[in-house]
Amino acid sequence: xxxxxxxxxxxxxxxxxxxxxxxxxxxxxxxxxxxxxxxxxxxxxxxxxxxxxxxxxxxxxxxxxxxxxxxxxxxxxxxxxxxxxxxxxxxxxxxxxxxxxxxxxxxxxxxxxxxxxxxxxxxxxxxxxxxxxxxxxxxxxxxxxxxxxxxxxxxxxxxxxxxxxxxxxxxxxxxxxxxxxxxxxxxxxxxxxxxxxxxxxxxxxxxxxxxxxxxxxxxxxxxxxxxxxxxxxxxxxxxxxxxxxxxxxxxxx
Numbered sequence: 673x674x675x676x677x678x679x680x681x682x683x684x685x686x687x688x689x690x691x692x693x694x695x696x697x698x699x700x701x702x703x704x705x706x707x708x709x710x711x712x713x714x715x716x717x718x719x720x721x722x723x724x725x726x727x728x729x730x731x732x733x734x735x736x737x738x739x740x741x742x743x744x745x746x747x748x749x750x751x752x753x754x755x756x757x758x759x760x761x762x763x764x765x766x767x768x769x770x771x772x773x774x775x776x777x778x779x780x781x782x783x784x785x786x787x788x789x790x791x792x793x794x795x796x797x798x799x800x801x802x803x804x805x806x807x808x809x810x811x812x813x814x815x816x817x818x819x820x821x822x823x824x825x826x827x828x829x830x831x832x833x834x835x836x837x838x839x840x841x842x843x844x845x846x847x848x849x850x851x852x853x854x855x856x857x858x859x860x861x862x863x864x865x866x867x868x869x870x871x872x873x874x875x876x877x878x879x880x881x882x883x884x885x886x887x888x889x890x891x892x893x894x895x896x897x898x899x900x901x902x903x904x905x906x907x908x909x910x911x912x913x914x915x916x917x918x919x920x921x922x923x924x925x
Contacts, residue, residue, distance in 0.1 A: 673701030674904045679752040681705040681744065683735055683792060684762030686713035688860035689810060692892025693759055693899045694721060698728065700900060702757070705748050706730045735762045735788035736780075745795045755799040757903050760789040761810040763828070765862070770823035778824050785828035789835065797843065804847030806903040809836045811914065813856040813922050829854075833914055840912030849911040851902045856918025857889040885920035 680697045684690040686708040698704050698721040706718045706728060714730040721728035731747050734740040748755055763785040766777055789809055800807065814822060815829030833852050840850040857863060857880055870876035881888050898917050901907055916922060 673699075674900065674906075675757075676701035678702045678756040678903075679705070679748065679754055680757035680759065680903075681707060681748055681755065681792075681796070682759040682761060683707040683733070683788070685759075686710060686717045688862060689855055689858055689892055689895045690759070690761040691717065692894075692896040693761065693808075694896075696893065696896030696900050697757070697903075698722065703752050704728045705744070705752075707733045707735075707744060707762070709734060735792065736783040738791050741788070741791045742795050744792075745799065749799060754803055755796060756803045756805045757808070758792060758796040758800065758805070759808045759810065759899060760792050760832075762788060763810070765822070765825050767821050768823065769821050772821075773824050781824040781828055785825070786831045786835075789832055793839065797846075797848065800848050801843075801846045805849075807836075807839065807848065807850045808899055808902055809833075809850070809852050811836075811852050811854045813854050813916065813918050816854055816914070816916070817922050836914075837912050844911055849902075849907070851907075851911060852914040853895065853898055853902070854914050854916045854918065855890065855895055856916070856921045857884070858895060858917070859889055859891050863889070883921050883924075884918075885923065888919065890917055890919055 680702045682690050682694045685694040685706045694704050704721050706714050708714045711732050718728040718730035729751055731744045733744045809832045811832040812829040814826050815833050818826050836850050836852045867873045867877050895917055898915055
């Protein structure tokens with residue numbers, strides 16, 4: 673097991689990409705801190721990852737709140753005694769262009785996606801410095817190539833990439849590696865909801881699949897395996913990169 677006895681915080685880990693990462697980390701021996709806002713879903717995930725054996729805990733956290741984030745970090749240290757890995761995955765999407773986006777909506781998306789990455793990293797770094805740990809920031813293909821009707825979301829995802837590169841430089845002397853994963857279309861509840869909202873869901877599905885050179889969309893398991901590589905010793909010389917998990921769609925997006 674490549675992460676035996678490591679301690680990993682994964683925000684937004686009750687479903688989607690965060691769930692995939694949490695499950696792979698747990699399978700590889702990590703003690704996982706499940707972080708989300710929904711108590712029932714968070715507790716259920718922690719139980720599935722071994723809470724009863726002391727291998728996982730759930731910490732209900734509002735990633736837009738500095739106080740809540742600090743509680744999450746402190747609870748992790750109190751429970752497991754250290755922190756090796758932080759995955760900033762929690763985020764939200766709004767389908768509006770800049771003109772359509774209200775100032776309140778802009779602030780909410782910035783706080784949820786970008787400010788949360790800053791705050792979680794800020795308060796985790798003193799502990800990661802002790803373990804020469806890792807940060808993975810989950811951005812998006814949108815942060816690289818843009819997306820129609822997603823002005824605020826695109827800004828946050830591009831911002832995560834730029835901030836991660838700066839962090840990789842700043843904290844490399846401390847032994848902390850910082851990398852980015854940019855998922856494309858991944859089989860998640862959010863994507864399934866999008867398909868179901870289309871006039872012809874099956875036609876929409878076939879169209880999206882056809883846009884990928886590989887011929888399909890990705891899985892949360894594949895995102896988890898990518899994250900596993902980045903936090904493992906196999907990637908000891910890797911920092912400041914963006915790893916695209918997109919089936920090749922951004923090659924001609």
